[in-house]
Each structure stands twice: as C-alpha cells, then as structure tokens.
Amino acid sequence: MKLSFSPRLSPFLMPSLFTNLHRSVCSASSIPPPPTTPKPQTPLFLRPPTHSATTSDLQKWHDWANTLASSVGSTFVDLDNGPDSTLLRRELKWLMEDAIEETKNVDNNDGSVRLRVEIEELYMLWKQRVEERRPFQYVVGCEHWRDLVLCVEEGVLIPRPETELIVDLVGDAVLGNEGLREGLWADLGTGSGAIAIGIARVLGSGGRVIATDLSPTAVGVAAFNVQRYGLQDIVELRQGSWFGPLKDVEGKLSGFVSNPPYIPSDNIAGLQAEVGRHEPRVALDGGVNGMDDLLHLCKGAAFMLKPGGFFAFETNGEEQCKYLVEYMENDAGGSFCNLNIVADFAGINRFVTGFRR
Amino acid sequence: MSSFMLRRRASRGGSWQLLCPNPEAKSRFFPNLLFSTLSESQHRNVNQPSNPQNLRNPIERRNILDSGISSFSHNTSKTPSGSLQNPTFSSSIFVSGSKPLALSSGNAASGKNISGCGVLGLPTVKSLYSGRGRFGLVCLFGTQAAVEPSTCDGLTVDRIIASEWPILDEYESDWKSHAAAIAQSIHLIKKRLQWKKLLVRLDMLSAEVNKPDLWNDPVHAGKISREHGSLLGKMKEVQTFERELLEHVDMVKLAREENDTELESESMNALLNMRRTSKEKEIEALLAGEQDPCSCYIEVQAGAGGTESNDWAAMVMQMYKMWAQRRGYNMTLVDEMPGEIAGIKRATIKVDGEYAFGYAKAEVGVHRLVRISPFDSNKRRHTSFAAVAVTPILGDASEHVQINESDLRIERFRSGGAGGQHANTTDSAVRIVHIPTGITATCQNERSQHQNKASAMAVIQSRVDQLEMARQNKMNAQYSQSLTDITWGSQIRSYVLQPYRMVKDLRTNYEVSDPDSVLEGDLDGFILSYLSACLDKDEDDN
C-alpha cells in the first residue's frame, strides 16, 4: 500500500520526487493543477440536461428501482453493516434529484422529462448501486458535505460525516486568534479537498491553505472542487507524500490538519462492501495497527508548526487517540500543549487536537 | 370621491378628512383643525384654473387632478381611459399586500378592481367643492386620538348597527343594506382584533416609542417599534375603512339631495365593493396574532396501534402536505420515521409562507380515524389516533431565545460500528436534545450531517422560542402544546370512513360529509370556523 514512499523514513531526509510540481503559495492562483493529474469526471448534477424520457418510462424505471431497493431488506445490514431498504430508497430520491432537471416538474404538459443521463444509464447506475454495492456518492459523482457539494469519483475517498467536525474544531481555534486565522495552514492527504475547502472558508480571505495528496486522482478532483468554490487564491494543491512537498514551509505553519489512513491492515478485508471493494486502499490502510501515518504526522507536526500553531487529527477511535496523546506528552519532548481528545456525534473519541508550544 | 384621493395621499402623515360645515360637528369630531390654508389652495386648484367638467378629454382631466391634488392618481393617469381601474388605490386601501387573501374563491374578485373610482371622481369634486362650498378639508394629526368618525348628520358605525336596517342580498341596490352589512363586518373585525385591548396596548407602546432613551437598548427598541408599527397599521386600516363607509353614506345622501344619479350609482357601487372587501377583512382579522404571519413546522405522530395507526399518521401528514400545496406554501420534509410495515411513526414538515402558522395552529391536537382497517384481515372496524403539533418559525432572529451550546446534546442517530473511514453511509441523521427543556429534534432528510444538524437546530430553536412565548403568555397555550403535552384524550376532530362518512370538528361541530376532500387538504372550512369560533366567542371585548 505504501507504494514507493515509506512514511517510516524520515521525510526530511527523503528528497521529494515531486519537487518539479511544487508551486509557491503566492503563485497558486493562475496555474492549473499539475499535468499528471487526470481530468476529473463531471458529476451527474453538473451535466447538462440533454436527454429526455417520457414520464411513464421514468415512472417505470423508478418502480423497478424501488422494488430493487426493497428487495434488499436488511440483508446488507446483517452482512456488513451496509445500507437497508429505507436508506436505499432515500438515495433513490436523491438520484432523481441529481439526474432529473427540476424534480418538481416531473409531470410536464408534454409528458416528458429532461434528464442529465440516458434512462438506460439510470438502470445501469442503480444496478451498480444495489448489486455491486457501488457507493451512492460514486454513482452520482458527488457527496454533500457540510454546506458543500464535493465532486468525488473512484480513486478518491468519499469524505465522511465525522470529518466535518475538523472544520468546526479549526473554527473554534481561530476564533479570536487572528494570528492563526491569517496564517498558513496545511491539509495533508486532502482527498477530495474537503477539509482544505472547509477550513479555507472558515479562515476567510486572510488565510492560506496548502493541500497535498499522494494520489494524482485525488489532487485532480481536489483542484476541481477548489475551483468550483472559487478558492484558487486560498487553497494551493501539491502532490507528494506527506511532508515531502512542504519543505519550503517548514516551521511556518499556523495550522495543520489531517485525516490520514488509519484502519489497521487486518481490518481491510472485513470492511463494508461499499468501502472495501470500491474506495482506494491507499486512503484507508494505516499499517499494522493503523497508526503508521498518524505517528508520522505527529512527529512532523513538531517540525512543521510554528510556536502557537494548532493541529487536529482524525483517528480510528479511543485507542488511537489515547496512544497519540500519550506519545505527544511523553515522547515528543514537550513540543505540544493543550492536548485534547474530541468525540464525534456518535460519541466515539475521534479527534486529537493541540498546540505547538 | 377625490376626497378619498386626498386622504389617501396624506395618509402616511396625518390623515385627511372631509370637513363638515356643521360647526358643532367640526369641534366634536375634528378638534385638531389645522392647515385651513390647504383647503383653500385645493379650492383654487380644482375650481379656478379650469372647470373640470368643461374638459372633454378624460386624460386631461386627470392631469389636473394629478398636478393639483392627488399623488396616488399617477398610476391612474397611465391607465388607458375607458374602463378605469385603479389597482394602487384599491389594493393599498383595502387589501394590504401581505395580508392573506380570502380563502373562499367567491371573494377573490373583490378588492382587486374597484372600478370607476378614478374617473368618476371628478363630478364629485365638483359637487363637493364648487357646489355650495360647504365642504372643506382638514388634516388631522395625532391619529391615535379616539375620534369616532361620523357622517355629516352624526351617523356612526354603532348607530348604523343599532338601526337594524335589514341586510338584503348583495345585488339589491339598497344603500342601507350595504351599510348595515359593512358596519356589522367592522364590528366583527374589531371584536376579532380585540379592539379595546389593542387600543390600550397601542397607547402603552406609543408612550414607549416616544421615550428619548428608547434606542439605548436596540433589541428592545426594535421589538417595541415593530409591534407599535404593526398595531398602528391595523388600527388605521380599520379606521380608514370605517371613515370610508361613512363618507360613502354621506355621498349617497348628498347625491339624492341633488338628484345626481351618476354620483348615487357610483357611491352605491363603492358600498358594494366595500361590502365584499369586508368579508376579506373579516378573515384577515382572524389572523391578527403576533406569530400568525410566520412560517411553521407541522409535526404528526402516530398513536398506539401499530400499522393501522402509522398509516393514519401518514394520511394526516399527507393531508397537510396537500393543504400546504393548495395554499401555495413551500413544503419541505424535515424528518420522517417510517413505520415498520406502512405509514409513519412520526414526521415533521416545514411549511414556508405567509400566515402558515396562523392557519395551521388550528390543527393542534388529536385527530381520530374510524374505518375498517385495510391491514386487518378480519375486516374489523378500528379507531386510530394521530397527534399534531405546530410551531411558528420566528422570522426575526433578534427575537430568538439565546441557546447555549453547552445545553445541547448532539447525537448521530442510528449509528453503529466503528464509523469514520470504516463506514460509507448516506445516512447522517442527527438528533439534538436541548437538555434544560428536554426538547428533542431529529433531522435525517438532508444530504449532509452538517445540514441535518442545522435543520434539527432550527426546529429546536423554534420550539424553545415557542415555549418561551407560552411562558410569557404571548401565545395561547393550546397552540403551543408539544407532542408530549398532547393527551390522547383531547381529540379535536373525528374522521369516519365506515360505517358512514363524515368529518366533524369536535370543537366547533363543523362537519363535512366528504372525507376524501378533507384528506386531500381541503381544510380551510375547518380552520376558519375554528378560528372564528375562538375569537368570536368572548363577547364584550369590543
């Protein structure tokens, strides 16, 4: 999973292979994403409504899709904590929202509806959703996250609801702390760009965010999303492994956030089908105990943050949180203070936050 | 008629009055006689430069009006001549834009086009001003003064009512019948507005508003001046209507005296239009509560009884969705908890639009269904219950109760397993508990957790606000009942599908023999009869 980059090597000794892709923070705005990143797919809701279908054909599709959803019952729940029929039916409603131009006018006078995909493709898409357990967000090409609609596709992790809280944590940290708000931030392993875009909007025009990822697909998708929210002047994308692309900003970061892969390698095989079969392993697998990347990032935090700088990491839960805090208190040579463990809305201790001394 | 225009023009400042020649009446009704010069200048404008009756072209005539007297008639002059309608005039006087229109379609036409006012006004000008010079104009400031308007010969709304003139059908051209009908409406409107209380409150608010240190507390000041403005508007609207009636009566009498048939029929028409408008105003007056104009949440919860009950709750919810659609409201589903086999255990919708709360509050309570259950293989008759709660959504953020973050418990709904990167789910339902009050709200209908949380939070905010309003007695307690307060015994309406068919409101005894139409959202009859029963029952307020 680690490809050519071993985070266990000190990144500061390791020359980045991507130096040619680095751009300075200030010049980020006008330069398109690196040429190596593939062009992202257009999500369903952004495609032009160039197709049409009769209402009765659409109704037929809908009935078929609904029956398929109902046939699932609680099979997936029992199997691997997957979606039940109720959830699938709600997704079906959202698929209609995204695929049909103005769901409200389904019954136009002329009895036809304008679609963003061919009706045949709707059959295919829903089959993929239910039979192949393809994640709904890949089917429609987007995920609603906070107040954002982020484009996603295979190869990019679908941002999780839990992760929304990192943006709130940053919001709390910069509240009344202009130094932090106007500083330079980094989101490592940005995936779709979710956290980077979220915090860029919290920081406002005074802040800067560097977002990195190892995966070229992720960098491409993140660049697309950054563009869509008009944040090119604030968020800069860099491709590379962890601190590799950040040499020029060592010790200069006001804030540093990451949701790195944290699932223990052993657990990968038993994951829910939507995750295990469809999401990129490089986004999930955190090594034997899931802590490889988190520990690596912790070490780097001491290096990268300037005094008073803030960090927040997402973890696998209680155990990893405790481990990290212990590590930071004891082994990190007193570099950090105000360490805090924060639970998600399900009550699971999910985040570790703190400040560079 | 031009006197209306004059009054209309000035109504934003003081108010214009027809001035009776009777000196006694003058001192009695118009104690603040001011600006007598104004009335002279009007004389000159109308009479001296040209005699309007000599002008052949109606446009020309109107221009004179425009230049001299009436600013409202700008609009008029743009209207093609012939059938002259004056939307500005009619709509601003009779129907204030934001008020609900009459629910029953029969009234829809009234108020919108009161034709004839503009053009036909001219001869009136002549008869009023040049005729015998016995009318003048006066500008009355200090509108709060409780002046009882009257006609030149001392007729008031109360006296019209006391005369007990028979009220005939609308098409009968009898001015006394029209006047009596309108007077009764005014009486009813005042009762619904709780007129005396309104005047007392308005006095109090006026005193507050005039305090020099009012704006030291801007939030309070905002509240006070808003309420003041709103009550003042209501009062003025009724008073204007009242004076309108008396002026028309004056004019009918005058026309008869002078054998001016044109003026007489015109005044008669005006009375007829007023009579129609008054029905709308009666309905508006039902919705004069402070929160009535708000949007609202409607919540439905199934009673005990499993699938049959759940199905009934879904039918009730569907009824409100269709009602909202009929009324042109925007409807969004906030939360829905489906039943195991059919229907819903609970659901919340948000209804956006003016007066949504004003109407929907009439639905609070338990709704009962009697039918042969389609879910019972033995085809037995079942009785099911569904409870309905309604919460206004205060439009003005400054009126919200401050909620402390620390008083909230926010939970992921139906979460399980390790979460985070382990799980892919589109279910990001959130439940928020407001710990001090125990109020709970769930939202699962949005596509992101953040937005589910925001929606649930908005519900919590509205409930907390509602609770606070109820505590301060600013809202009738029966409307503010939450689902947990509603006791299943307190049924408000009964829907019988078998063995006979009927929907009956147990509070008003209003009943309908076609349950299907009611279940399809035709609820206005029930709502209005209930609202009027509530407001009209306590006598002696007027």
Ligand SMILES: C[S@@+](CC[C@H](N)C(=O)[O-])C[C@H]1O[C@@H](n2cnc3c(N)ncnc32)[C@H](O)[C@@H]1O
């Ligand atoms: C769990 S995902 C998080 C994505 C995104 N931040 C989010 O919260 O939705 C982890 C991300 O880290 C990236 N990643 C994995 N190994 C990396 C490495 N060595 N350097 C940089 N990024 C890496 C993956 O490509 C993936 O996008």
